[in-house]
Amino acid sequence: MTAPADATAGDGATVVHHSFQDRQAHMSSRAYSGSRDGVGTRTLAEWFAHGLHGGHDRIALRIGRASWTYGELHDLALCWAGTLVRRSGGSPAAVGVLASRTIEAYAGILAALYAGAVVVPLHPGYPPERTAAMAREAGVGILIADGRGVTVAADGAGPLAGLPVLVPDPAVVAAGRPLLRPDPAAALADPVAVDPGGVAYVLFTSGSTGRPKGVPVTHANMDWFLEYNQARYGITPDDVLSQTFDITFDLVMFDLFMAWSAGATSVCTTPHAFANLPDFVRNHGLTVWFSVPSAVRLVHRAGGLSANSMPSLRWSLFCGEPLTARDAADWQQASAGSVVENLYGPTELTLACTAYRWNPQRSPALCVNDVVPIGTVYPTMEGVLLGADGNLAADEGELCVTGPQMFPGYLDPADDAGRFLDHDDRRWYRTGDLVRRAGTAGLAYLGRIDQQIKMRGYRIEPSEIEAAARRELGVSGAVVVGFTTATGDVELALFYLGAPMARKQIIDGLRATLPDFMVPRRQWRLDEFPLNDNRKVDRRALVGLAEKLASDHPTAAGHGRYDIPNQDSPARAR
Known part of the structure; x- marks a missing residue:
């Protein structure tokens, strides 16, 4: 057993000044390069194309009372992407999507992918200086913004003021700031082809150094995730999936691309929906629910978990923080016809890498400290336990995972220090989570080995x-x-x-x-x-x-x- 890998020699203080393209090439050299029967070779745009081919007139997205078909969403993305490409003089390196729960947010992600760019989701509600720091770190050269995002980006004295901003909504204006509008004449005929091993999106997690850490995830990482989970859950064009996560939260990629890759519908679930979730589920015909476990308590307090109050659900999935036995049982009672699963996985391992299926009769006795097990590592991935002494542990230790869903490394290689393990001639990501082997239940989550806090799905x-x-x-x-x-x-x-x-x-x-x-x-x-x-x-x-x-x-x-x-x-x- 070797010691945890440090940051790449010589990169430390100077790498943050390198261009995003240089860093992306550096990350590609560290990424998983294998494939299995074509898995790992498809891009997110190609996954959307799979759903599109199932029917241009099927509903791809609903936000409130508005809806967009696959054909409409595809055409929007081609138009916006073409405008981005023309304004940038070619495919932009990275496109910031400064929007929240609007068509600009969801179509903006697809448009950035269609333009051959890296998607960098940004939250309009975050402090502008923080948003600007993330945009700089990720090499953002152009933005797509909704009305709220324009307010942040158009501040003449603000740190984002120098970036061109594509604003699709003609009703949104910014005094003294020229805005880029979608030009149908610039629409692409097809999405720009990209290397599946390249970065698809960059998200930021809280950093121990006092600044956010950039996490790049490749198209190949997502391809492996989608391939396995489409087989696991069998999503079909008849399914309707909840969309509960903000676009700066990695699990939004499940909400969108698990639906879009199957020709299903993704429904934006606003915070107001939790006041009467059974009505929301019934009105939209939801069949797949996915959220952080704290949403269970929110719905419970609103009186929404009465017996069989959500009969249309066939899958109920939770991830992002510990799921308690009581919450699992309460949700199962309200969705008696659904299979309840507890998923686990940090952003660095692409959304989720373990899963446990709740059984109302057997599972309560298998919980540790009233927390539902996180289950077994995906068969496409591998996990080992690292003891406090730096050696592999048989029964309890820090979970370390490797495989094709593992990200290539942080945007700043200095952040890699202490986060990887070299073992068996491979690189393993150290999750920082203490787990225990729990027999047929797989792994039981015991908590963090460091001071990091998990709250409402965020790692802080x-x-x-x-x-x-x-x-x-x-x-x-x-x-x-x-x-x-x-x-x-x-x-x-x-x-x-x-x-x-x-x-x-x-x-x-x-x-x-x-x-x-x-x-x-x-x-x-x-x-x-x-x-x-x-x-x-x-x-x-x-x-x-x-x-x-x-x-x-x-x-x-x-x-x-x-x-x-x-x-x-x-x-x-x-």
Whole structure:
């Protein structure tokens, strides 16, 4: 067993200045190059073409009361792609899609692919500086934006102001900013052909260095995923799939391309739908549901999980965070005719790489700490367990996975340090997740081996928030922990040292550089941080304190004076 692989020698500080094309060539050299009976050789545009050939008049996408057929979506993408190509003087290296739950978001992804470009989904609600940093890192040279995205991109003093912006909606204007409009005369006859081994899209995850990490995923990675999962779930043109994830969340690619590759329909599921999900499922005829497990509790609180309240579902899939036995049982009761599965997989392994099928009679006894097993590794992938001593472990350890769904490495190779394992003459991705072999159930998820927090499907590095708190708020010390509330939800708590601050001041300050989901809604000032026996910050004690304070004050940020549990010299919270 060799030590975990470090970043490529010599790349460290200078690679971030290389062109995106140079980095993409570097990543291609590290990507999985094998194929099996043509698997790994198809692009996402070719997968859409498979659904298109099943019928141009079939509904591909619904957003609210509007819908688009496969033919209409294909024509939009060809027109927008042609406009991008003409404006860029050839296929752009990377296209940013600055939109959310609009036709510009979904057709924009397809148009960027048709243009032969790398898709870089961007969220209009994120702080502009953060969005600009991600666009720069990914080499974005042109944007597709909806009305909200234009507001971000068209800011004359903003960091995205220099990029051309394609705005398909003629009603959207930007004062003093020329916008690029789709030109039917520039429409492509066919999508631009690309190398299946090339990067299809880039997403960003929270980074321990205080900045987001770029995760490039290749067409071949997605091809292997789609091939296996189409066989597993047997999606047909008669299926209607939920679309619950924002486009900056990797699982949106399941929502879209599992539907589009089969000629099925993808239905945008807005947050308002959860208020009465059974009606939404019935009105749209949903047959496949896919979301993070925390959505189960949301629907439960809205009274939507009564017996057989969603009879049309035949598959109910969950991924992104631990699924509890209670949530699985509650959902199964409401969708008695569906098969409930728990999927697992980080963005770096392309959406999911394990799956476990829930059985109402047998599964509860197989759960560990009330968490549903994550099941077995896909037969196209391989997994090993790495013990704390750096050697392979038989029964419990960090899950390391390799195979054709594994991404080629981060945009900045410096981020690769410590994230890969060299074993058996192959490169394995270290997930950072501690698992245990659980017999016929496959693998049981035990938690993180590091400080990373999983919340509503997002992977959050506390150190990134802590760095923002020190930088934006001027605090002398900051520690962020995740804790579980009485309702079973995961929340973030910020403990800080320094002068007391109002809750609004803290939230507004952090929102300057962090997306909303990373801003802790609970904040407490301490005189000092509790320390463990090694004189390091005792995060476990802070988790316990956060749980106690949140229980005492369920609707407000903490205040008052409290002892930290089990500390000889307790710090004080104010």
